[in-house]
Amino acid sequence: FENWHKTGMPSLSTPIQRSQIVPACTKSSGLGACEWLLVLISLLFIIMTFPFSIWFCIKVVQEYERVIIFRLGHLLPGRAKGPGLFFFLPCLDTYHKVDLRLQTLEIPFHEIVTKDMFIMEIDAVCYYRMENASLLLSSLAHVSKAVQFLVQTTMKRLLAHRSLTEILLERKSIAQDAKVALDSVTCIWGIKVERIEIKDVRLPAGLQHSLAVEAEAQRQAKVRMIAAEGEKAASESLRMAAEILSGTPAAVQLRYLHTLQSLSTEKPSTVVLPLPFDLLNCLSSPSNRTQGSLPFPSPSKPAEPLNPKKKDSPML
Numbered sequence: 001f002e003n004w005h006k007t008g009m010p011s012l013s014t015p016i017q018r019s020q021i022v023p024a025c026t027k028s029s030g031l032g033a034c035e036w037l038l039v040l041i042s043l044l045f046i047i048m049t050f051p052f053s054i055w056f057c058i059k060v061v062q063e064y065e066r067v068i069i070f071r072l073g074h075l076l077p078g079r080a081k082g083p084g085l086f087f088f089l090p091c092l093d094t095y096h097k098v099d100l101r102l103q104t105l106e107i108p109f110h111e112i113v114t115k116d117m118f119i120m121e122i123d124a125v126c127y128y129r130m131e132n133a134s135l136l137l138s139s140l141a142h143v144s145k146a147v148q149f150l151v152q153t154t155m156k157r158l159l160a161h162r163s164l165t166e167i168l169l170e171r172k173s174i175a176q177d178a179k180v181a182l183d184s185v186t187c188i189w190g191i192k193v194e195r196i197e198i199k200d201v202r203l204p205a206g207l208q209h210s211l212a213v214e215a216e217a218q219r220q221a222k223v224r225m226i227a228a229e230g231e232k233a234a235s236e237s238l239r240m241a242a243e244i245l246s247g248t249p250a251a252v253q254l255r256y257l258h259t260l261q262s263l264s265t266e267k268p269s270t271v272v273l274p275l276p277f278d279l280l281n282c283l284s285s286p287s288n289r290t291q292g293s294l295p296f297p298s299p300s301k302p303a304e305p306l307n308p309k310k311k312d313s314p315m316l
Contacts, residue, residue: 035072042089056090061097066133069095080133098133102194105144107151109202115163121202122159122167126151127195128186135190147186151196154181171198 046053061067061082069076069086071093080098088095107124114120126147130136140146158177159167167174175197182193203211245252 042092057087058085064101066098067095068133068137069093098130100130102129105147110152112156112159118164123199125197125199128191128193131192132190139189
């Protein structure tokens, strides 16, 4: 109470460090009198048979491994042994090696129900490492099965609040949320979850067909919109060209000659008989010309006199 009064009582919002998590099963109750007697006898036997016995009492631990020693069934206090050499009593001690390297666990396909009531199957990959060997050996019997079932239940719980579109597009945020949720549980077991990723998503056949039909309809609508915009731009360009050509009859004739040249170049076997513009102008009647058509050059009309003679009115 005095220490809490000086340093302050820890609140529930304060994050708990992994080194502070020590389950009750890891606290050894200590050796009894008979057990201490056996230990002394074993040490005396080792001393009497030295140096031959030393080869049976020393083992080597690799850099990526840690060793947990149980003496007469009791977990020895202190941190895990390694890397390097460690001493143990051959007759009384048993040791277990724990690999600290990154482990890969493939989660098989399992069904989930999304927020918008779609049923699908997903599989995932989980990357984790053993962080606390003492906690791991005293907490779990089958590490891979425990992690696998925990990942499946966590993914079902998280994806139940996500829609189908979010699952397909926001895999990165889903993986981050799943990692945080898993790490909050596995820290009690002495396991650190490094990464989790959704590997594949399987959709039912009916749902795939409906999604394909919807995507095809969206593509068709987009194609029609692009074609309509192109027609609109082409009509605007033609209107502007018609306005420009209507003001310059010589440009119309040049365009006509350029078209004839293009036809003779692209199709040499085609015989083109050009007609003069005066003849075309005579053949076209004013009644057939519509508003906005290109006018052909017409012969100039005789100018009227400036002061024409006025006829007398019959009333005068």
